[in-house]
Amino acid sequence: MVLPRPHAACLFSLLAASPALAQILNPSFENPALADGGFTRTTPSWTGFGDAGILNPSTSMFPGEADDGANVAFLGTTGGAGFLRQALATTFAANTTYTFTVRSGRRTDFANSVVYRLTLLNGTTAVATTQLSNPPIGSFRTDTLTANVLPGDAAVGRPITVAVQLVSGGQLCFDDVDISSAALCAAVSTQPQGGTICPGGNKTLSASFAGTTPFTYVWEAETAPGVWTALTNGGAGPGGFSVVSITTSGGGLTSSMRLLSTTAGDAKNYRCTATAGCGAVTTSTATLTMCPADFTCDGFIDVFDFFDFVNAFENGNPIADVDGDGFLDFLDYVEFIELFESGCD
Numbered sequence: 001m002v003l004p005r006p007h008a009a010c011l012f013s014l015l016a017a018s019p020a021l022a023q024i025l026n027p028s029f030e031n032p033a034l035a036d037g038g039f040t041r042t043t044p045s046w047t048g049f050g051d052a053g054i055l056n057p058s059t060s061m062f063p064g065e066a067d068d069g070a071n072v073a074f075l076g077t078t079g080g081a082g083f084l085r086q087a088l089a090t091t092f093a094a095n096t097t098y099t100f101t102v103r104s105g106r107r108t109d110f111a112n113s114v115v116y117r118l119t120l121l122n123g124t125t126a127v128a129t130t131q132l133s134n135p136p137i138g139s140f141r142t143d144t145l146t147a148n149v150l151p152g153d154a155a156v157g158r159p160i161t162v163a164v165q166l167v168s169g170g171q172l173c174f175d176d177v178d179i180s181s182a183a184l185c186a187a188v189s190t191q192p193q194g195g196t197i198c199p200g201g202n203k204t205l206s207a208s209f210a211g212t213t214p215f216t217y218v219w220e221a222e223t224a225p226g227v228w229t230a231l232t233n234g235g236a237g238p239g240g241f242s243v244v245s246i247t248t249s250g251g252g253l254t255s256s257m258r259l260l261s262t263t264a265g266d267a268k269n270y271r272c273t274a275t276a277g278c279g280a281v282t283t284s285t286a287t288l289t290m291c292p293a294d295f296t297c298d299g300f301i302d303v304f305d306f307f308d309f310v311n312a313f314e315n316g317n318p319i320a321d322v323d324g325d326g327f328l329d330f331l332d333y334v335e336f337i338e339l340f341e342s343g344c345d
Helices: 303-314 330-342
Strands: 047-049 051-055 072-076 083-091 096-105 114-122 125-133 141-149 159-169 172-183 186-190 195-197 202-211 216-224 227-230 243-249 254-260 269-276 279-282 286-290
Touching (some): 047 051, 072 083, 072 159, 096 114, 096 125, 096 159, 114 141, 186 269, 202 286, 216 243, 216 254, 254 269, 303 330
Parallel strands (some): 195 286
Antiparallel strands (some): 047 083, 051 072, 083 159, 096 141, 114 159, 216 227, 216 269
């Protein structure tokens, strides 16, 4: 019985493709037919690089032999790290979620550690990739890679390519590769961007989404570490004095939250959650920081800021609450002077 050389990684075959996609050819690596324990470096329907091939594992390698059919594929490091890929006869579509799975394992007689990648490509450019390591010895697990393709993405209309690549280590085997697609539920297409606010100024945060409309939106502020509080359209901002305005635009795909007449208490982390009938998605965090010394909100710190602060402080205007404690007192005056001299650094 002839075995692959040591330092070869075993790749298992791919599951049949979803009916919505072009079928993966030779998904279980059953072509060519091999004798028990036999192997070949010929990989019909697949493009191989480095140490790659097909193996019919014996029970000494996997007690249950192949996960699907008789054969698996292997990747190794002899003569270069192994790599197998296949271009499908279909293209990426917008507003679609693609799921790429393989069943991966290691031989019982060659159980060295392995690191490997699953990748979805639009031709030669990666759309999504995940790095994995050390599947079970003598059996298989399901590894999954998911990619959301949004309108305007470079992948739209480009051919779908699936790939498995050995990064380092000994032997990897994979079988039962599957690629399927479904309508995109919800994904963030544009994240909200943080920035600087000033006393009495206005600030807008916006986020855009893609997926299965209609969406409902909730904007939240982190009012304490790990505590997120929903904001209400027309209600007060987290500082207690600003006013919140929440609007929707872009055909219902963009939500904006505007803080009117901000105070120091509005210097928080913010996020937006979009909810559809099929699920929800939350943006990354956008952080707003306050520059209390820029009292005129013109982007410069000068004598006019000082005069405006003194006027607000003397008239009991809450925007003069520099330390954000809810009170106007001498401490606000002292802190404003320090910030005025330092330039809000």
